[in-house]
Amino acid sequence: MKYKLLVILILTFALLFAVFSCGSVYDGGAYVFPYDYKSKPSGLPTPTPDNLPSSWKGFNLTNMFYFGSTWGTDIPFDEAEFKMISEWGFNFVRLPIDYRILIKSNNWNNINEAGILRIDKAIEYGIKYDIHVCLNFHRAPGYTVASPPEDTDLWTQKAPQDAFAQLWGYLANRYKEIPNEYLSFNFLNEPPEVDENVYAAVIKKAADAIWAQDPRRLLIADGLNWGRKPSNLIKELGIAQATRGYEPFTLTHYKADWVQGSDDFALPVWPSVMVPGYLYGFEKNDIRSIYSIEHDFVGAYNLDINIGTVSREARLIVKADDNIIFNRLFTSGAGEGEWTTVVYRPEWNIYQNIFNRDYRIEIPAGIKLLTLEVTDGDWMTVNDMKFSPVSGNGIIFYYSPTVQDWGAIIPPVKIDADGKVVSQDAAMNKTWLWENNIKQWKEVMNSGGGVMVGEWGAYNKTPHNVFLNWLEDNLQNFQEAGMGWALWNFNGSFGVINSGRDDVDYEDYNGYKIDREMLDILLRYLD
Numbered sequence: 313m314k315y316k317l318l319v320i321l322i323l324t325f326a327l328l329f330a331v332f333s334c335g336s337v338y339d340g341g342a343y344v345f346p347y348d349y350k351s352k353p354s355g356l357p358t359p360t361p362d363n364l365p366s367s368w369k370g371f372n373l374t375n376m377f378y379f380g381s382t383w384g385t386d387i388p389f390d391e392a393e394f395k396m397i398s399e400w401g402f403n404f405v406r407l408p409i410d411y412r413i414l415i416k417s418n419n420w421n422n423i424n425e426a427g428i429l430r431i432d433k434a435i436e437y438g439i440k441y442d443i444h445v446c447l448n449f450h451r452a453p454g455y456t457v458a459s460p461p462e463d464t465d466l467w468t469q470k471a472p473q474d475a476f477a478q479l480w481g482y483l484a485n486r487y488k489e490i491p492n493e494y495l496s497f498n499f500l501n502e503p504p505e506v507d508e509n510v511y512a513a514v515i516k517k518a519a520d521a522i523w524a525q526d527p528r529r530l531l532i533a534d535g536l537n538w539g540r541k542p543s544n545l546i547k548e549l550g551i552a553q554a555t556r557g558y559e560p561f562t563l564t565h566y567k568a569d570w571v572q573g574s575d576d577f578a579l580p581v582w583p584s585v586m587v588p589g590y591l592y593g594f595e596k597n598d599i600r601s602i603y604s605i606e607h608d609f610v611g612a613y614n615l616d617i618n619i620g621t622v623s624r625e626a627r628l629i630v631k632a633d634d635n636i637i638f639n640r641l642f643t644s645g646a647g648e649g650e651w652t653t654v655v656y657r658p659e660w661n662i663y664q665n666i667f668n669r670d671y672r673i674e675i676p677a678g679i680k681l682l683t684l685e686v687t688d689g690d691w692m693t694v695n696d697m698k699f700s701p702v703s704g705n706g707i708i709f710y711y712s713p714t715v716q717d718w719g720a721i722i723p724p725v726k727i728d729a730d731g732k733v734v735s736q737d738a739a740m741n742k743t744w745l746w747e748n749n750i751k752q753w754k755e756v757m758n759s760g761g762g763v764m765v766g767e768w769g770a771y772n773k774t775p776h777n778v779f780l781n782w783l784e785d786n787l788q789n790f791q792e793a794g795m796g797w798a799l800w801n802f803n804g805s806f807g808v809i810n811s812g813r814d815d816v817d818y819e820d821y822n823g824y825k826i827d828r829e830m831l832d833i834l835l836r837y838l839d
Contacts, residue, residue: 371397371801377410392822452499473517484497495529497529499518505537556767563779566770587712590718596691603694620667620694625643630684632682
């Protein structure tokens, strides 16, 4: 009898310890809060699939962003951060999650409750501090933008699709009592350039699993092409969408150590002259554009053009007043050649060699218009263009790429007698951001679709003054469009605290280092 009583007491204390230590109890898999949050007045707006709140303003919290990381993620959420976010007036956090934290032994069917408990706590903190929490799979079964890639393919294989839907169904059942004011689901971080029908089918399968458990749950899907392109099929499913604010990429990811080639990006300035670096052949006619340079070449000039990467092969044609003055086919291949580095891309079975070599082109005197284009073949990049007078009399000027974004359209330019670009069509500024980042998404909103900016920001190697100018232009555009946003991130290299910038005088605040200039700008745009 004493033995049984002792066992009962031990089990009772263990149960109490579990309840009070994690702050939750469980009822058939659904999550039950340890306090009556329903009687707590909420100042949060009510989101709907056709109208995401413009007042959603906040951050991505990257604590569960990468499984097993030792550099600031895969750690418990910090209540102090929720408290700071709330006290400063922000009301939204997105939680990008690596699904591997939520399972055991890489088994999609074996839930790791310790990982789930961390999400529980984040939602608790959100309710406590009046912050909307948006759950997102940054890595899902069969897909991630991070490295290493998944062993399976979410877009073509049934098993990862089933696992993806099953995980969302589990979370939907667990949190079905939490109202949309406090919680939303954002399916998958930055899908690639997959077919829209394929994407919509995968998302619908997961949505059906969620709605089977919780028919009212608010759902958000990232746009196609890594969050940049809206999907009408997703809107028709009754699902809101999220875009990105990482343009121009050479500014936002300058010297980002996970981005190949970012060390070679030009030093960012903002606003700036837009000079895209890609020249596409007719094989990519939908994004093809040419360099068109209007300048009064009063004397003969040499153009030294530095060719960067050549994808398979690309024929460069240079015309002076519509007369061909340079015609050359550049071809990448194995072994030795004009290139400095051989790059073989097995996924496409082609070579994309790096030439990094200057080629001289003579421009006759009296020329008014110079054009450079790729006709035959795939594409090439241009690193630099230097114009120097043959006689030595005259100015030397440069027209060098500042943008390495894929698909960027090259505007025609006018260069004055001092070698300066005077064409406003080439300006990268707030208007350019609107045209490239906002306009197509505003059209979605006007047609009855909910839209927000799920991620945006710039890495800590971008000069601080440049970053702040760019930051405010984006905030003004978001405000004009009526779009809520979540900065990547809060605490870290893109964030407002502990960002590790070399050119910031940080303010100490409860053990954190605050970028006060950045914070003050953000606070000006809270509704």
